[in-house]
Amino acid sequence: MLHDLTALEQGDAVRRGDVSPLELVEHYADRADRVGTFVTTTHQQARDHARRLTDAGRPDGAGPLWGVPTGIKDLHPAAGVRTTFGSAAYDDFVPDESDELVLSVERAGMPSLGKTSTPEFGSPCYTEPDVAPPAVTPWDTTRTAGGSSGGAAAAVAAGLLPVAPGSDGGGSIRIPASCCGLVGLKPSRGRVSGAPRYGDPVGLATPGTLARTVRDAAALLDVLAGRRVGDPSWAPPPSAPFLAACDREPGRLRVARFATPVIADVDVHPSSLAAWDDASRLLESLGHDVKDVAGPIPPEAVADFETCWAVLTALSAAPPGREDRLRPLTRWLAGRGHAVSGPEFGLAIGRLRQHAAVALAALAPYDVVLTPTLARPPVVVGELRDDADPARDFDRQKAFTPWTSAWNVTGMPAVSLPLHWTDEGLPVGVMLAARPAEEELLLSVAAQVEAAQADSGAAWVDRRPPGW
DSSP states (O other), X not given: OGGGSOHHHHHHHHHHXXXXXXXXXXXXXXXXXXXXXXXEEOXXXXXXXHHHHHHHOOOTTOOTTTTOOEEXXXXXXXXXXXXXXXXXXXXXXXXXXXXXXXHHHHHXXXXXXXXXXXXXXXXXXXXXXXXXXXXXXXTOTTBBOOSSSHHHHHHHHTTSOSOEEEEESSSTTHHHHHHHTOEEEEOOTTXXXXXXTOOOSSOOOEEEEEESSHHHHXXXXXHHOBOOTTOSOOOOOXXXXXHHHTTSOOXXXXXXXXXXXXXXXXXXXXXXXXXXXXXXXXXXXXXXXXXXXXXXXXXTHHHHHHHHHHHHHHHXXXXXXXXXXXXXXXXXXXXXXXXXXXXXXXXXXXXXXXXXXXXXXXXXXXXXXXXXXXXXXXXXXTSSOOTTOHHHHHHHHHHHXXXXXXXXXXXXXEEEEEEEEOTTXXXXXXXXXXXXXXXXXXXXXXXXXXXXXXXXTOOGXXXXXXXX
């Protein structure tokens, strides 16, 4: 079946003329969504786009994903397409213009099959919006797909999309990647443009990629990455396409590892620690030098992160007269944000940058850093959410995701890799992070790990969830 192929294999089939972009779109449009993937489908627009691509033929200089369909996370405005931001307050909003991520995907010749589900304003680490069914992992559809890129991750993991962009302000790509058994790549701060809205004054959030393979994730990053006129800051360009980095030997690396939770005092599930230990041994078997280090983010950074997170939530206001449609968690976080003065917000940003500087200095001797991705395997839908007590909801989220936000604070690129499965068949990710702007090195070692898994007969790309 076409969806058995990786995204790059599908792109190569298009290049050879074995399948057309329209045939790919029709194949995916016919597949049933049983995992809460889409808020809004755009099958006809995708057909029209694919037909134009098919009629015009492959242009010179087309990338390897030309003709391969995808979806757009519902936080990204797409002109003429309902965009809810995961909120009932925006359930009928149709923007007039697309943001740069949407335009980048369109320019790359990738038809969009719809808007993938996200929680309200992308804030929670679970995807249970009022505008769509919960996004669930296809490995056990009673359990969460994670968030906030839960719809995108569920779609790729269930074979409903070959590859998909997500966004990540505190783990929102890597969390669902771990829950769904995928590669989830958060790039460096400034690697992908935030044009034209530039809505995150703190610098925590960035678009990134969700894929079944490291190479697919790298190829989509090549589509998204790059400086745009007006960007306030940017990462330096890579030496070559990110996809090419997957074919390089990383050399012998110094790997720092720690498993002490950063943002919550929580007991870590044995499967998360087993995945982390297994990854450590695998890296050592590949010739890398793995060393235990102390967690580089101090406990006092948590309060500063929470202050910034609350203010960012307060900036995501409902249209006038629709405030009552916001979820309890959003109203609670926004209330905390509105209680922060301008100087207090500025001081929190400054302290967060100081914490980042200390962490980057501590980790500078190491090429990559290894941690678990999550403290537990994917939880049952509704287990984290608590509308009656949003403070408890927020604490549960922190306990579930005690590492991911560290690399949003530092701006480092980070990737979750699906290196472990529980006895019950649930995926468990491990996370590697690299120095800022060193995605090429990160992708090189991630691809090396992926190849080692394949050589051992345990390749994650060969795993298929029930109903695939």
